[in-house]
Amino acid sequence: MAILLNQYYLQIAVFVMVNAILGVSIYLTLSTGQLSLGNAGFMSIGAYTCAILTVKAGLPVYLAIPLGGLAASFISIIIGFPALRLTGIYLAIATLGFGEVVRVIVLNLKITNGALGISGIPTLGTKIGKILSSFGLSKFGGFSAQQVSTLLVLVILLLVLAFLIFFCIRLNRSRVGRAFAAIKADESAAEAMGINTTYYKLLAFALGALIAGIAGGLSAHLTFFIGPKDFAYHRTVEILLYAVLGGSDLVIGPIVGALILTLLPEVLRSASNYRLMIYGALLVTMMAFRPQGLISEETVRYWKGKLGRGSKQ
Amino acid sequence: MITMKKGLIKWFSGMTIGALLLTTAGCGGGAAPTANSGSQGGEAAKIGVISYLTGGGAAYGQAIKEGLDLAKEEINAQGKVKVDLIYEDSRGDKTEAINAINKLINKDNVVGIIGPTLSGEMFAAGPIADQAGVPIMGTSTTAEGIPALGNFVFRNALPEFLAVPQAVEKAISTYNLKKVAVMYSNNNDWAVSGYKTIESTLKKNGIEIVATETFADKDTDYSAQLTKIASLKPDAVMVSSLYQEASLVLKKAREIGITVPFVGTNGFNSPELIKIAGPAADGAIVASPWFPGKQDEKVQKFIADYKAKYNNKVPDQFAAQAYDALYIYASALEQAGSTTDRQKLRDSIAAIKGFQGVTGKFAFDEKREPVMSATVLIIKDGQFTELK
Structure with a gap:
C-alpha cells in the first residue's frame, strides 16, 4: 500500500485520469462519426479561461473549471455551425485549422502572456493541502500531507470520470444516443428518418468541447504552468490516438487507450533513449493486428459469452 | 458510407502513426542507455x-x-x-x-x-x-x-535580464548607437523574454527604436522584415531568437546590404551560428558567461x-x-x-x-x-x- 501511494505513482495516475477525460471528449464527437481534431484547441480554451479566472480574477477553482468548459463549448457552437457542414477529411482539416488558430491567438494575446505562458497557477493538490492543514491535519498514519492531497485529487478526478462514463452509457440508451448512432451509421438515412442531423452533430461537438475544456482546466490546475506549446497539433494527435488504440465504439475504449498510452512512456523509462521507438513500434503492431482498436462491441460480446453471461445481453 | 468513414479514420491513424514513428526514429541521439549509471561505494x-x-x-x-x-x-x-x-x-x-x-x-x-x-x-x-x-x-x-x-x-x-543588457550597453558605447531596429521570434517564450529585456535596456539608455519586427520559430524567409529595416537605416539591429533563425536573419540581412552590427540574445552564442551564416555572422555581438577563448x-x-x-x-x-x-x-x-x-x-x-x-x-x-x-x-x- 505504501508503495502504491508513492507520489510518483499518484502523479501518473492523475495524468491517466485527465487523459481518460480527454478520451471521453473525443469519443463523444466520434460517436456521431465526426472526425474532429479540434480537441486540443478546446482544451487550450478551457485551460486558459480557467487559469486566467483563478490567477487574475481570483475565482475559486471549483467555479473556474466548469466555466472554462462552458467557454470551450460556447466557442465550439460558434465554429460548429459552419464547420459541421463539412464531413470526413474536410471536417478534420477545418477543426485542425481551428486548433492552430486558437494556438496563434493565445500566442499573441496580452492576457495569455503570449509565448511565455501563465505560470504560478495554484494546483488542486496545494489547495487541498492548505484546506487540510487549516484543520490542523498534517500527518495521516505515516503518509505526508502531499500524498494525501494528491490522493484526494485523484479521487475527485475518478469521480468526474465515473460520472462521465455513467453519462455516456445513459446517453447511448437515450433518444439522443440512438440519434448519434443513426448518424454514425448513415447520415443520409438518418436524415430521411426525420433526425435533425445538424442539431445532433452540433450537440455531440459541443459536448466533446465541454469535456475537453474541463480537462484543460483540470490540467492547468495540476501542472503549475500552461503555455501555447502544450496545446499544439501533437496534443490533438495524442487525444485521437486514445480512441484509435482503445477503439471508439464504446466509451471504455478511449479510456483504456488513454490508460495504456499514458502508462507506456513511464513503464518504458528504463529503456531510456529507445523508449519512444518502442512506443511507436507497439502502436504500429497494434494497428496491423487490431485496426478496430482494442475494445469493440464484438470484444465485449465475446467476453460476455465466454464468462457465461451471454444470454443476458 | 460506413465503410468509407471507418476507412477514413483508419487511413488517418495510419498516417499519424507513420509520422510519429518517423519523428521518434529521428531522435535517440545514438547514446547508449544510461538510466542508472551504477553506484560506486555506499555513500555516493x-x-x-x-x-x-x-x-x-x-x-x-x-x-x-x-x-x-x-x-x-x-x-x-x-x-x-x-x-x-x-x-x-x-x-x-x-x-x-x-x-x-x-x-x-x-x-x-x-x-x-x-x-x-x-x-x-x-x-x-x-x-x-x-x-x-x-x-x-x-x-x-x-x-x-x-x-x-x-x-x-x-x-x-545567467538569466537573460542580466546578460542581454551588458551586450546592448557595450554595443551602444562602442558604436555610439542612436537608433536601432529590433527583431524577435514571437512564438518562443525565451525569445520574447529576451526581447523585453532588449526593449527596456534601450529605453533606459534613451535609444530610439525605429522598428520592431516579429517572426516565428522555423520561419525561413525574413526579406519582408529586413527590407523594411534596411529602408529605415538603423545604426544596429537587435535580434532575439534561437541560432537557427538568427543565422538566417544575418545571412539575409547581409545579402540585402545591411552592414550594421547585430546584437543578439543567447541564441547568437553558438558555434552553429557561424557554421550556418558563414561570413555573414561577422559583426554579431552577444554577451556570454562562457567564452572558450578565455586565457584561464x-x-x-x-x-x-x-x-x-x-x-x-x-x-x-x-x-x-x-x-x-x-x-x-x-x-x-x-x-x-x-x-x-x-x-x-x-x-x-x-x-x-x-x-x-x-x-x-x-x-x-x-x-x-x-x-x-x-x-x-x-x-x-x-x-x-x-x-x-
Whole structure:
C-alpha cells in the first residue's frame, strides 16, 4: 500500500485520469462519426479561461473549471455551425485549422502572456493541502500531507470520470444516443428518418468541447504552468490516438487507450533513449493486428459469452 | 458510407502513426542507455538529472549530459565526495518533466536535482521539488522568475535580464548607437523574454527604436522584415531568437546590404551560428558567461579534457554550465557533510560564495539568482573574440 501511494505513482495516475477525460471528449464527437481534431484547441480554451479566472480574477477553482468548459463549448457552437457542414477529411482539416488558430491567438494575446505562458497557477493538490492543514491535519498514519492531497485529487478526478462514463452509457440508451448512432451509421438515412442531423452533430461537438475544456482546466490546475506549446497539433494527435488504440465504439475504449498510452512512456523509462521507438513500434503492431482498436462491441460480446453471461445481453 | 468513414479514420491513424514513428526514429541521439549509471561505494550522493535527451532540442540535452558526465568522472576521481547521476528524459515536455521529477524524488530518493532544460519545464517541475524539499538547479533555464518558484529552486544559468543588457550597453558605447531596429521570434517564450529585456535596456539608455519586427520559430524567409529595416537605416539591429533563425536573419540581412552590427540574445552564442551564416555572422555581438577563448587555466583544461573525451568537440555554453553545476553540487555536498540530507544540501548551496568555475566567479544572491559576469563577444572572421 505504501508503495502504491508513492507520489510518483499518484502523479501518473492523475495524468491517466485527465487523459481518460480527454478520451471521453473525443469519443463523444466520434460517436456521431465526426472526425474532429479540434480537441486540443478546446482544451487550450478551457485551460486558459480557467487559469486566467483563478490567477487574475481570483475565482475559486471549483467555479473556474466548469466555466472554462462552458467557454470551450460556447466557442465550439460558434465554429460548429459552419464547420459541421463539412464531413470526413474536410471536417478534420477545418477543426485542425481551428486548433492552430486558437494556438496563434493565445500566442499573441496580452492576457495569455503570449509565448511565455501563465505560470504560478495554484494546483488542486496545494489547495487541498492548505484546506487540510487549516484543520490542523498534517500527518495521516505515516503518509505526508502531499500524498494525501494528491490522493484526494485523484479521487475527485475518478469521480468526474465515473460520472462521465455513467453519462455516456445513459446517453447511448437515450433518444439522443440512438440519434448519434443513426448518424454514425448513415447520415443520409438518418436524415430521411426525420433526425435533425445538424442539431445532433452540433450537440455531440459541443459536448466533446465541454469535456475537453474541463480537462484543460483540470490540467492547468495540476501542472503549475500552461503555455501555447502544450496545446499544439501533437496534443490533438495524442487525444485521437486514445480512441484509435482503445477503439471508439464504446466509451471504455478511449479510456483504456488513454490508460495504456499514458502508462507506456513511464513503464518504458528504463529503456531510456529507445523508449519512444518502442512506443511507436507497439502502436504500429497494434494497428496491423487490431485496426478496430482494442475494445469493440464484438470484444465485449465475446467476453460476455465466454464468462457465461451471454444470454443476458 | 460506413465503410468509407471507418476507412477514413483508419487511413488517418495510419498516417499519424507513420509520422510519429518517423519523428521518434529521428531522435535517440545514438547514446547508449544510461538510466542508472551504477553506484560506486555506499555513500555516493544520488543526483537526479532531468534533461531534453530526445526530440527537437536533444542537442542541448546531449551537451548538458556530456558536461555532467565529465564533471562526474573528475569529482569521483578526486574522491572528496562521490556522486552518482540518474538521468531522466523529459522530451522538452512539461508533463514528462513532472513525471520525471516525481520519479527521481520519490522512487530514486535523490538528494538533489539538476535540470530541466527548458524554462517552461522548470515552471512545472520546480514547485514540485520545492514542495518535496529537494534542491533543484537549472543549468539552462534563463527566463525571469525561476528562483522565485521556491526556496529550493536555484539556477546557475545567467538569466537573460542580466546578460542581454551588458551586450546592448557595450554595443551602444562602442558604436555610439542612436537608433536601432529590433527583431524577435514571437512564438518562443525565451525569445520574447529576451526581447523585453532588449526593449527596456534601450529605453533606459534613451535609444530610439525605429522598428520592431516579429517572426516565428522555423520561419525561413525574413526579406519582408529586413527590407523594411534596411529602408529605415538603423545604426544596429537587435535580434532575439534561437541560432537557427538568427543565422538566417544575418545571412539575409547581409545579402540585402545591411552592414550594421547585430546584437543578439543567447541564441547568437553558438558555434552553429557561424557554421550556418558563414561570413555573414561577422559583426554579431552577444554577451556570454562562457567564452572558450578565455586565457584561464581552468577553462583551457576543461576544453582539453572535453575534446579528449568527446571526439574533439568544443564544449558549448550548455556543457560548460552543466559542468559547473555539478561542481557546485559537489562543493555543497562537501560542506553539508551528508549525501542524503536535502535540507542541509539546500542550505550549503545557498551559502556558496566565491566559487570558481569555467564560467567564471560564481555566487548566489539572497534570491538564489546567480551572481556572475558575462563577457561581451563579437564574431570576427568566423571566430568569437572579446569586444573591447
